Amino acid sequence: MIDPERVARDLFGLDGAATALPGEHDHNFRLETDNARYVLKLHAPRPDLALEDAVLQHLRDEPAVPRLAGTGADNGHTVRLLSWLDGRPWADQGGDLASLGRVVARVDRALRDFTHPDMERPHRWDLRRAADFGIALPPLDGLPHQVIHNDANEHNVLVDDEGVVIGLIDFGDVVFSPRVCGLAVAGAYAMQGQKDPARAVVPVVRGYHEVSPLREDELAVLFGLMRARLEMSVAMAAQQHAAAPDNDYLLISQAGVREVLERLEGEDATLAHFRFRDACGYEASPNSRAVRARLARERAYPVMEGDLAGAPLLDLGNGMPPVHGLAIGRYDEERSIYTAPEFQTPDGRWRTRHMAVDIFAPAGTPVFAPFDGVVEVRENRNRQGDYGGLLVLKHDGFWTLHGHLDPETLARGEVRAGEEIARLGAAEVNGGWEPHLHLQLFTDLVSDLPGVALSDEADVWRSICPDPNLLLGLPGGTAARPPRTDIAARRPVVMSQALSLAYDEPLHIVRGAGAYLYDASGREYLDLVNNVAHVGHCHPRVVEAGARQMAQLNTNTRYLHGSVIDYARRLAATLPDPLHVCFFVNSGSEANDLALRLAAAHTGRDEVIVLDHAYHGNLRSQIALSPYKFNGRGGEGRPASTRVAALPTEAGALESLTAQIEEPAAFYAESVQGCGGQIVYPPGYLSSAFAAVREAGGVCVADEVQVGFGRVGEHFWGFELDGAVPDIVTLGKPIGNGHPLGAVVTTPEIAASFVTGMEYFNTFGGNPVSAEIGLAVLDVIADERLQANALAMGARLVDGLRAFDFADVRGRGLFLGVQLDSREEAKRIKEALKARGVLISTDGPLDDVLKIKPPLVLSAADCDRCLEALWDAR
Known part of the structure; x- marks a missing residue:
């Protein structure tokens, strides 16, 4: 039996505690002394240890590699003492992919001039031996060869707390082989756990190239070598496990390896090669430059009759407008209309960059x-949203794709320039589109001939599929104006710098649906912060209601209209008596401003009591009622007419309120406070506060701008949590699901006090479009049982959140706050969640509370995604 502590003491004079570490063949121990930590390795004698030791000595100045601190022998074992590297294995948490490539490159660069008598010994893990298992290899002759680490798997790569790779251990498999094989090993194992491994590995290649530039011939074989290493790992593990069935270490990573191989089934190796080329600064398609040069010289036959040069250029970025006659859809245009599952990548992003030109014309138009050329592909892809009839013609060195054709008219065999090859298909046969020709150039046939690409791969696809105007020759061009990459830089020039942006790297959001937002690259984000989209972003019933009424009439309350009356009745029916007189405005800030006027008219006073940290709107009158603003950065302090009571989070809060009561016009309170950190008041507080204010002659205003319309789950209105009934209720944000709408509902008595002879008129308040939208929101809340969903999903989130070690989890329904220990921790988690596709915000007096107030359509799967992302982000 091995006594590692004795060995360390006898051979190296070190007294310390030893802990066993895993190993395939060797006995490995972590040794902790008073002054340092080491790895103690005991091996059966073998000749290749001299090579490994020489490699470590050569790399002694490389901080990512353990230092050889001593060697010796004990009871037939070769003993080696290595310095301990801090960090955790990649297998435990994953890591930054680009930094993995950089560390492997640093080690390779340091070993470039290393030589040793044993370096060309045969080794079972030499990738060149994959053929021994019947695994096909790309040609490797002529590539740069050197000694490489050859085993950057997830157990040999160490990362810091931020996931940056800081260490590379276990040099037992060093081998003289093509340099690119070491990168292939690292990339192969980095693919594990990735939903789209072929794309995910690109940063590893980019990081390597930044440190040690890769040649084009190396990039040409790299993806094939990655796949071969994975296949070799499976074959080797099976062989070894058959010989040693009790050694489970041999199968430690095989489940992940097999999963990667399954995900790579059908992956286009040429496309992977092109991604690698682009990541390293080469033109993605090696053929592209020659094809572009040739087509710039040669004249193509017109693909369609008519005056294409005079046809209008359409903007299809956000939808499909009506098309009348001949028209052109742009190349390289960012389009948000591609929402079918076929356009989503395995990692949840959307292909939205259009890589063709569309020529709109009536069905039956000849092409x-x-x-x-020769017809190389002739298919009928008849799924909704697909190509319908499809022809790909092979020309001399390039291809043209013609989509959305009538499948009954497709040509066969050889074709001559100017020969009719098909006719445009009607929507019933062309994939469900407005009749048009999808014309696309290919310098190489890759993948499944996609017509749209990921925006962050646009450079790759512009190389594979150059602008078809090389064929059309339209003088005005067909390419879309490139997407603005300088929006963040231009914004402070054309908009006020008082406007803030969320996140260190701002998001460019272009589309929303349900509980999700989508950025300009098509990436999907779970939205846990935008309570404005109460019934879900772009809910079809709300959109349809607004569009329908907008097409009929939009005017003001000086005319009679049934919609606003219906809406007032429906809205008042959700509130307790005697709250049933409605005023309609355009925002929560306007609603609170009008409520202040109502209170002043009814009481003849101007003093207002508010709670500390409250926020009631962005108008000057509401800034005066918002300690969150007037006591915050840039604030001017408390106005004389405003009195501030303590936020009721502990005993004595009611006494703090009553101490402020003299001759109040109103007491304003958010029914559950948001900016104070999602605070639910103690039982009885709100009803007692209302009673005290009324006794002094004031009116009570419940600000439901954030929490109303069923968000708290147990009740439709937040003030109902305490059994309180206010005198005035103010509404905004969720009331119109993103449409600018607000409301004030009060008692007949208070409303009568406002009738002074001065007309109250709001140009847009109460317009029929807003009323129809408001009605649709109420319908959706009821029909889709969103209040009940808020209760159920809120409970699911709270249960999950309380499994963490957070300081506090509070709130009701889908209006929740998570108390953290510091502002810095809150910001870190917010940014980490964003990186994982989940949007959340922070609030509270110290900005140390995560606030959760998503659309009420949040599902159980969405809740679980949030909790999983939060677990990773912690």
């Missing part, structure tokens, strides 16, 4: 071959 002609631009050059001589």
Whole structure:
């Protein structure tokens, strides 16, 4: 039996505690002394240890590699003492992919001039031996060869708390082999756990190239080598486990390896090669430059009759407008209309960059071959949103794709330039589109001939699929104006710098649906912060209601209209008596401003009591009622007419309120306070406060701008949690699901006090479009049982959140706050969640509370995604 502590003492004079570590063949121990930590390794004698020791000595100045601190022998074992590297294995938490590539490159660069008599010994893990298992290899002759680490798997790569790779251990598999094989090993194992491994590994290649530039011939074989290493790992593990069935270490990573191989089934190796080329600064498609140069010189036959040069260029970025006659849809245009599952990548992003030109014309319009060619692909892709009838013509060194054709008219065999090859299909046969020709150039046939690409791969696809205007020759061009990459830089020039942006790297959001938002690259984000989209972003019933009424009439309350009356009745019916007189405005801030006027008219006073940290709106009158603003950065302090009571989070809060009561016009309170940190008041507080204010002659205003319309789950209105009934209720944000709408509902008595002879008129308040939208929101809340969903999903989130070690989890329904220990921790988690596709915000007096107030359509799967992301972000 091995006594590692004795060995360390006898051989190296070190007294310390030893802990066993895993190993495939060797006995490995972590040794902790008073002054340092080491790895103690005991091996059966073998000749290749001299090579490993020489490699470590050569790398002694590389901080990512353990230092050889001593060697010796004990009871037939070769003993080696290595310095301990801090960090955790990649297998425990994953890591930054680019930094993995950089560390492997640093080690390779340091070993470039290393030589040793044993370096060309045969080794079972030499990738060149994959053929021994019947695994096909790309040609490797002529590539740069050197000694490489050869085993950057998830157990040999160490990362810091931020996931940055800081260590590379276990040099037992060093081998003289093509340099690119070491990168292939690292990339192969980095693919584990990735939903889209072929794309995910690109940063590893980019990081390597930044440190040690890769040649084009190395990039050409890299993806094939990655796949071969994975296949070799499975074959080797099976062989070894058959010989030693009790050694489970041999199968430690095989489940992940097999999963990667399954995900890579059908992956286009050429496309992977092109991604690698682009990541390293080469033109993605090696053929592209020559094809572009040739087409710039040669004249193509018109693909369609008519005056294409005079046809209007359509903007299809956000939808499909009505098309009348001949029209052109742009190349390289960012389009948010591609929402079918086929356009989503395995990692949840959307392909939205259009890589073709669309030529709109009536169904049945003839389509002609631009050059001589041969029909290489002739298909009917008849799924909704697909190509319908499809032809791909092979020309001399390039291809043209013609989509959305009538499948009954597709040509066969050889075609001549100017020959009719098909006719445009109607929507019933062309994939469900407005009749048009989808014309796309290919310098190489890759993947499944996609017509749209990921925006962050646009450079790759512009190389594979150059602008088809090389064929059309339209003088105005067909390419879309490039997406603005300088929006963040231009914004402070054309908009006020008083406007803030969320996140260190701001998001460019272009589309929303349900509980999700989508950025300009098509990436999907779970939205846990935008309570404005109460019934879900762009809910079809709300959109349809607004569009329908907007097409009929939009005017003001000086005319009679049934919609606003219906809406007032429906809204008042959700509130307790005697709250049933409605005023309609355009925002929560306007609602609170009008409530202040109502209170002043009814009481003849101007003094207002508010709670500390409250926020009631952005108008000057509401800034005066908002300690969150007037006591915050840039604030001017408390106005004389405003009195501030303590936020009721502990005993004595009611006494703090009553101490402020003299001759109040009103007491304003958010029914559950938001900016104070999602604070639910103690039982009885709100009803007792209302009673005290009324006794002094004031009116009570419940600000439901954030929490109303069923968000708290147990009740439709937040003030109902305490059994309180206010005199005035103010509404905004969720009332119109993003449409600018607000409301004030009060008693007949208070409303009568406002009738002074001065007309109250709001140009847009109470317009029929807003009323129809408001009605649709109420319908959706009821029909989709969103109040009940808020209760159920809120409970699911709270249960999950309380499994963490957070300081506090509070709130009701889907209006929740998570108390953290510091502002810095809250910001870190917010940014980490964003990186994982979950949007959340922070609040509270110290900005140390995560606030959760998503659309009420949040699902159980969405809750679980939030909790999983939060677990990772912690």
